[in-house]
Amino acid sequence: MTQPDAQLSGFVVAIDGPSGSGKSSVSKQVARTLDFGYLDTGAMYRALTWWCLEEGVDLADEAAVIDAAEAFPLTIGTDPDAPTVEVAGHDVAADIRETRISTQVSAVAGVIPVREIMRRLQRRLISEAGASRGGVVAEGRDITTVVAPDAPVRILLTASEEARLARRSKELHGHDGAEAVAATRSQIVDRDKADSAVSQFTVAADGVTTVDTSDLDFDGSVAAVLQVVAAARA
Ligand SMILES: Nc1ncnc2c1ncn2[C@@H]1O[C@H](COP(=O)(O)OP(=O)(O)OP(=O)(O)O)[C@@H](O)[C@H]1O
Ligand SMILES: Nc1ccn([C@H]2C[C@H](O)[C@@H](COP(=O)(O)O)O2)c(=O)n1
Numbered sequence: 052m053t054q055p056d057a058q059l060s061g062f063v064v065a066i067d068g069p070s071g072s073g074k075s076s077v078s079k080q081v082a083r084t085l086d087f088g089y090l091d092t093g094a095m096y097r098a099l100t101w102w103c104l105e106e107g108v109d110l111a112d113e114a115a116v117i118d119a120a121e122a123f124p125l126t127i128g129t130d131p132d133a134p135t136v137e138v139a140g141h142d143v144a145a146d147i148r149e150t151r152i153s154t155q156v157s158a159v160a161g162v163i164p165v166r167e168i169m170r171r172l173q174r175r176l177i178s179e180a181g182a183s184r185g186g187v188v189a190e191g192r193d194i195t196t197v198v199a200p201d202a203p204v205r206i207l208l209t210a211s212e213e214a215r216l217a218r219r220s221k222e223l224h225g226h227d228g229a230e231a232v233a234a235t236r237s238q239i240v241d242r243d244k245a246d247s248a249v250s251q252f253t254v255a256a257d258g259v260t261t262v263d264t265s266d267l268d269f270d271g272s273v274a275a276v277l278q279v280v281a282a283a284r285a
Pocket of ligand 1: 068069070071072073074075076077093218219222264267268269270272
């Protein structure tokens with residue numbers, strides 16, 4: 052029989068949203084401001100993808116990917132000033148941002164039993180960070196709905212496709228000219244389409260507050276999230 056989830060420790064801020072909406076950068080800054088921990092669950096799926104490729108696992112072989120997830124030797128830091136990611140003692144923080152991972156991570160994240168393994172691990176990490184720092188900001192695609200639906204603050208951080216493409220183009224190419232945006236499209240649009248098959252992160256679920264950052268700059272986005280948190284803590 053499945054055991055009910057234990058209550059999460061600490062004050063949990065759950066943030067979901069599509070690619071390029073600003074989840075990682077905004078969540079990290081919110082966590083710093085509140086002196087909370089920070090959990091990047093996308094980094095966990097990226098690290099598992101890195102580990103599968105390192106181990107020669109065929110990503111089309113779901114049983115092999117599940118086996119890899121069950122024995123996944125991940126260590127992830129939740130300090131927003133130094134969010135480390137290590138697999139079997141290797142620092143993979145930079146490697147997991149490579150295009151080869153971005154283009155293959157959806158295949159791993161799309162395996163339902165893998166998501167359940169990750170959900171359990173993520174709840175444990177959220178609780179540990181919440182217990183040691185009093186609170187935690189956890190971000191991803193299914194945190195508000197599946198991983199921490201019991202969080203006191205749940206936010207869908209979103210932005211128009213145009214804004215998200217421009218942001219990612221500037222990050223990757225230094226500008227948002229037409230060619231750069233076209234080169235970036237698959238990393239935003241195609242990945243969101245694949246990830247939408249297993250998670251709902253384009254429309255806010257019941258009780259989830261939408262923060263649309265299309266017309267906000269970075270500081271404005273951080274302030275908008277902090278306002279939602281302050282209202283919940285008042
Ligand atoms: N409100 C904003 N205005 C302008 N740029 C922003 C804003 N929020 C974030 N950015 C920038 O947009 C880029 C993408 O942000 P970030 O990586 O945090 O998005 P993400 O939602 O975590 O994406 P992914 O899910 O693909 O990892 C970064 O360069 C970030 O600095
Ligand atoms: N809770 C989560 C977090 C992430 N994913 C998947 C979807 C993304 O393609 C991938 C990498 O995430 P990113 O670093 O871009 O935020 O991981 C997910 O399915 N559920």
